[in-house]
Amino acid sequence: xxxxxxxxxxxxxxxxxxxxxxxxxxxxxxxxxxxxxxxxxxxxxxxxxxxxxxxxxxxxxxxxxxxxxxxxxxxxxxxxxxxxxxxxxxxxxxxxxxxxxxxxxxxxxxxxxxxxxxxxxxxxxxxxxxxxxxxxxxxxxxxxxxxxxxxxxxxxxxxxxxxxxxxxxxxxxxxxxxxxxxxxxxxxxxxxxxxxxxxxxxxxxxxxxxxxxxxxxxxxxxxxxxxxxxxxxxxxxxxxxxxxxxxxxxxxxxxxxxxxxxxxxxxxxxxxxxxxxxxxxxxxxxxxxxxxxxxxxxxxxxxxxxxxxxxxxxxxxxxxxxxxxxxxxxxxxxxxxxxxxxxxxxxxxxxxxxxxxxxxxxxxxxxxxxxxxxxxxxxxxxxxxxxxxxxxxxxxxxxxxxxxxxxxxxxxxxxxxxxxxxxxxxxxxxxxxxxxxxxxxxxxxxxxxxxxxxxxxxxxxxxxxxxxxxxx
Numbered sequence: 001x002x003x004x005x006x007x008x009x010x011x012x013x014x015x016x017x018x019x020x021x022x023x024x025x026x027x028x029x030x031x032x033x034x035x036x037x038x039x040x041x042x043x044x045x046x047x048x049x050x051x052x053x054x055x056x057x058x059x060x061x062x063x064x065x066x067x068x069x070x071x072x073x074x075x076x077x078x079x080x081x082x083x084x085x086x087x088x089x090x091x092x093x094x095x096x097x098x099x100x101x102x103x104x105x106x107x108x109x110x111x112x113x114x115x116x117x118x119x120x121x122x123x124x125x126x127x128x129x130x131x132x133x134x135x136x137x138x139x140x141x142x143x144x145x146x147x148x149x150x151x152x153x154x155x156x157x158x159x160x161x162x163x164x165x166x167x168x169x170x171x172x173x174x175x176x177x178x179x180x181x182x183x184x185x186x187x188x189x190x191x192x193x194x195x196x197x198x199x200x201x202x203x204x205x206x207x208x209x210x211x212x213x214x215x216x217x218x219x220x221x222x223x224x225x226x227x228x229x230x231x232x233x234x235x236x237x238x239x240x241x242x243x244x245x246x247x248x249x250x251x252x253x254x255x256x257x258x259x260x261x262x263x264x265x266x267x268x269x270x271x272x273x274x275x276x277x278x279x280x281x282x283x284x285x286x287x288x289x290x291x292x293x294x295x296x297x298x299x300x301x302x303x304x305x306x307x308x309x310x311x312x313x314x315x316x317x318x319x320x321x322x323x324x325x326x327x328x329x330x331x332x333x334x335x336x337x338x339x340x341x342x343x344x345x346x347x348x349x350x351x352x353x354x355x356x357x358x359x360x361x362x363x364x365x366x367x368x369x370x371x372x373x374x375x376x377x378x379x380x381x382x383x384x385x386x387x388x389x390x391x392x393x394x395x396x397x398x399x400x401x402x403x404x405x406x407x408x409x410x411x412x413x414x415x416x417x418x419x420x421x422x423x424x425x426x427x428x429x430x431x432x433x434x435x436x437x438x439x440x441x442x443x444x445x446x447x448x449x450x451x452x453x454x455x456x457x458x459x460x461x462x463x464x465x466x467x468x469x470x471x472x
Contacts, residue, residue, distance in 0.1 A: 016045060018041070077277075077282070078264065080282070081260065081264075081282035082107075084282065084283060084284055085107060085109060085257055085260070085284055087284075088109045088110050088111050088256075088257040088284050088286065089107050089108070089109060089110070090107075090108040090109060090110040090293040092108050094424070096314070096318045096424075097293075097295070097424055099314055100295050100297065100311065100314065100422050101295060103297060103305075103307050103310055103311055103314070104261075104295050104296060104297040104298070104307070104422075106261050106264070106295060106296050106297070106298075107295070108293050108294070108295045108424075109256065109257040109258050109261075109284070109293065109294060109295075110257075110286075110291055110292075110293050111256045111257055111284075111286030111288060111291050112254060112255065112256030112257060112258045112286070112288065112291060112292050112293065112294040113254070113255045113256055113287075113288040113290075113291065113292065114252055114253070114254055114292050114294060114421065114423055114425075114428055115252070115253040115254075116250065116251075116252060116403075116431055116432070116435060117227075117229070117231075117250070117251040117252065117253060118248075118249070118250050118251075118391075118435060120231065120237050120238040120239060120247055120249065121238060123227075123229075123231050123249075123251045124150065124153070124231070124237075124238070126227070126251075126253055127219055127227055128153065128154075128157050130219060130221045130225050130227065130253075131157045131158065131161050131219075131221065132157065132160075132161070133221065133225075134161050134166045134221045134222055135166065135222055136166065136167065136222045136223075136281065137166060137167040137168070137169070137221075137222060137280065137281075138158070138161055138166060138167070138168045138169070138219070138220070138221055139169050139171075139218065139219065139220040139221075139263065139266045139267075139270075139280075140154075140158065140168070140169065140170050140171070140218075140219050141170075141171040141172070141214070141216055141217065141218040141219070141266055141269065142172055142173075142176075142177070142217050142232050142233050143172075143173045143176040143177070143213065143214065143215045143216065143217060143232055143405075144173075144176045144177055144232035144233065144234055145172050145177045145180050145232070145233040145234075146177075146179065146180065146232075146233060146234035146235070147179070147180055147181045147183075147184045148234060148235045149235055150233055150234060150235050150237070150238060151180075151184065151233050151234065154233050155184060155187065155188060158170060158188060158191075158193050159187070159188065159191040159192075159193065162191055162192035162193050163191065163192065167194070167278075168192070168193040168194065169193075169194045169196075169266075169270060169278065170188060170193050170194065170195045170196070171196055171197075171198060171214075171266065171269060171270055171273060172196075172197055172198070173197070173198050173213050173214045173215070174197035174198060174199065175213055176213060176214075176215070176232075177197075196270070196273045196274050197273065198213075198214040198269065198272075198273050198417075199272070199273050212300075212301050212415060212416070212417070213411075213415070213416050213417070214269060214416070214417040215405050215411075215412065215416040215417060215418050216228070216265065216266075216269070216298075216405055216417055216418060216419045217229060217230070217231060217232060217251075217405055217419075218262050218265060218266050218419060220259060220262050220263045220266060222281060223259060223260060223263055223280060223281035223282065223283070223285075224255065224259060224285055225253065225254070225255050225259060226253070226254045226255075226258070226259035226262040226263070227251060227252065227253050227254070228251070228252055228254075228262060228403070228404060228405065228419055228420075228421060229249070229250055229251030229252050229391075229392075229403055229404065229405070230249040230250055230251060230390050230391050230392050230405065231249050231251045236388075237249060237390075239387065244357070244359065244387060244388040245357070245386070245387035245388065246386045246387030246388075247387055247388055247390060248384060248386070248387060248388065248389045248390065248391060248439065249390045249391050250326075250391035250392070250393050250403055250435070251403075252403045252404075252421055254294065254421065255285075255286075255287065255288065256284075256285070256286045256287075256288060256291070256294070257284035257285070257286060258294035258295075258296055258421070260282060260284060261294075261295075261296025261298075262296055262419070263280060263282075264296075264298075265296070265298040265419055267280060268298075269417065290427065292423055292425040292427070292428055293423070293424055293425060294421055294422070294423050295421075295422045295423075295424075296419065296420075296421055296422075297311055297402075297404070297419070297420040297421075297422055298417070298418070298419050299311070299406070299417070299418045299419070299420070300416065300417035300418065301414060301415055301416075301417070302417075306413055306414060308406045308412055308413045308414075308418055308420075309333065309335065309336065309413040309414070311402075311406075311420065311422070312332070312336055312394070312406070312408065312413075313335060313336055313339050315394050315396050315400075315402065316336070316339040316340060316343050317339060317343075318396055318397075318400075319343055319348045319350075319396050319397055320348065320397055321348065321349065321397045321398070322348060322349040322350075322351075322395065322396075322397055322398075323340075323343055323348055323349070323350050323351070323394070323395070323396060323397075324349075324350075324351045324353070324393075324394070324395040324433075324436050325350075325351070325352050325353065325393070325394050325395075325408065326352075326353040326354075326389065326391050326392065326393045326394075326436065326439070327352070327353075327354065327392055327407050327408040327409075328354065328355050328359075328388070328389055328390045328391075328392075328407060329407040329408070329409045329411075329412075330352060330354050330407075330408050330409065331408070331409040331410065332408045332409065332413075333410060333413060336408065337370055337373075337374065340352075340374060340377075340379055341373070341374055341377035341378075341379060342377075344374075344377050344378030344379045345377055345378060349380075350378065350379045350380065351379075351380045351381075351382060351440070352374075352379060352380070352381050352382065353382045353383075353384060353389065353436070353439060353440065353443060354381070354382070354383055354384065354389065355383065355384050355388050355389040355390075356383040356384055356385055356389075356444070357387070357388055359388060368451060368454065371446070371451055372448060372451045372452055375446065375447070375448045375451065376448055380445060381445065381446045382440060382443035382444065382445050382446070383443055383444050383446060384439065384442060384443050385442050385443060385444060386442050389439075392404055392405060392406055392407060393432060393435075393436065395429060395432050395433055395436060396429070397429070398426055398429050398430065398433065399424060399426055399429055400422065400423060400424040400425070400429055401423055401425075401428055401429045401432040402420050402421065402422045402423070403420070403421050403423075403432075404418065404419055404420030404421055405418045405419055405420070406418045406420055
């Protein structure tokens with residue numbers, strides 16, 4: 001009897017492996033990923049099957065389903081809000097901008113003001129001032145929130161806002177903020193703040209989904225002011241962590257109609273997390289002397305296409321003079337690597353800025369497996385020296401720049417929910433260029449000889465680390 005049950009169990013495991021392999025064949029977004037999963041699932045399903053259901057699925061089907069379910073209510077609201085945007089729609093005569101609109105599924109709006117925030121203290125002073133000025137509601141969303149001195153300051157600001165009658169909604173990623181204490185969340189809830197984790201594993205069908213993290217950092221006040229960028233909530237983002245040292249990051253404050261794009265992204269995430277349709281202001285407002293056009297580009301694993309990866313590739317192909325990219329985690333897929341090399345070969349000044357000090361060892365090691373080929377093609381690679389570099393910025397010629405949460409790695413391209421502000425404005429691009437020139441002055445450039453002359457064991461370790469890139 002025992003041997004019969006054992007044989008049945010073995011048969012069922014292998015059957016599940018075959019069924020999972022069929023699903024991998026139908027749904028994997030890269031041929032390399034499909035082949036790797038199929039071989040593993042068929043030959044050794046005992047470990048491969050649980051690994052696939054935790055890490056392997058390429059789309060967040062729960063979120064996709066929720067989008068379909070919510071169409072009756074949310075789509076009607078969004079349709080009315082989009083009608084009100086018509087007076088603020090910029091004319092994207094440039095086909096490059098039209099492509100960004102198609103990727104974003106959001107319009108290019110005029111009447112915006114974008115302010116760069118490049119210092120931790122300056123950024124949180126701006127965020128906290130926005131909360132203090134709120135009259136109707138505050139939407140707050142971060143990937144990481146820590147229960148430290150900075151997290152305490154955020155909590156006190158939110159509680160004071162709720163106490164004076166402002167509606168406060170606080171959304172956090174349950175993995176990124178896994179160390180956030182129950183006491184912190186309970187104090188917020190008891191003080192009148194609406195609190196929810198993102199819940200990527202909501203429901204039995206999706207309980208094993210650990211990959212799909214909400215990496216967005218968004219704050220919206222009254223539908224009039226919005227913030228996004230690289231800063232999370234923790235003292236390390238103020239440069240007060242002894243291991244990381246000085247912290248270099250970039251955030252963005254927006255006013256104008258584009259704020260409603262940030263609000264829409266939060267609104268959709270909140271609906272997924274809680275099932276609630278919260279009542280927000282959807283009237284576009286503008287008050288700027290030197291206005292800018294902005295497209296808000298949400299991206300994530302529920303998209304029909306790989307929005308973040310395509311946005312980066314589009315930026316690379318659009319560049320004629322310069323393409324400057326900063327990313328703390330630089331392990332792009334083959335398509336982006338090829339596009340960067342080709343841009344350098346056609347004479348574009350392609351520069352990549354990365355941290356010198358790693359905080360994720362595998363990602364740091366992985367880069368050495370492909371950087372020699374990029375440097376040989378003319379791509380210039382720089383390592384930031386003063387501390388940890390965390391900003392996610394792209395500069396395209398002297399005409400456009402993007403600031404957001406997207407890293408150049410598989411996780412941001414395919415597994416995380418991200419958000420980017422794409423700003424095709426020469427004045428803003430000039431500000432970004434000046435900012436990055438100061439950063440490049442604090443970098444050292446990596447030469448081809450430095451990478452080629454590494455010991456053999458380091459090259460082997462780098463290649464092995466690069467094999468894990470799809471799940472890093």
